[in-house]
Amino acid sequence: MPSRPAGWASALRPRPSGSTNRPEPEPAVAERSGAxxxxxxxxxxxxxxxxxxxxxxxxxxSAPALPAVRHALRHHSLARCESIAEAVLSAQSADEARMAARDLTDAEVVTRLGL
Structure with a gap:
């Protein structure tokens, strides 16, 4: 994967460096409207x-992504997903966020999916 210049967004760090904006789906969940x-x-x-x-x-x-995502979700509790989210949101870079998420992901899932 090519590296991005400092401050560029990525899937695990969707905001530019220094931005205080972060994804906040909780209001939608609280309203039961979903996110x-x-x-x-x-x-x-x-x-x-x-x-x-x-x-x-x-x-x-897309359909080809479903098996891997389904496998990952089936092997993690909501509490573990919440811990992963906290680690990702606390990270200072996309690489740090990805490593934090990977470190908290079940070892079997990491191995099987090649994460």
Whole structure:
């Protein structure tokens, strides 16, 4: 994967460096209206775990991505997803966020999915 210049967004760090804006799906969850993420972010098994932990209730992705995301989600509790989300949101860079998510992901899932 090519590296991005400092401050560029990525799936695991969608805000530029120094920005205080962060994804906040909780209001949608509290209102029971749900929160949906689609595309590349939803298709990444690590990001899917973090998004679930942030309160996202629906992930939309291409069919080829479904087996890996389904496998990751089936092997993690909501509490573990919430821990992954906290670690991702606390990270200072996309690389740090990805490593934090990977470190909290079940070892079997990491191995099986090649994360």
């Amino acid at each position: 949906t993420v689609c595309g590349e972010s939803a298709s990444d098994p690590l990001m899917a775990l973090a998004l679930t932990g942030m309160g996202v209730t629906s992930l939309s992705m």
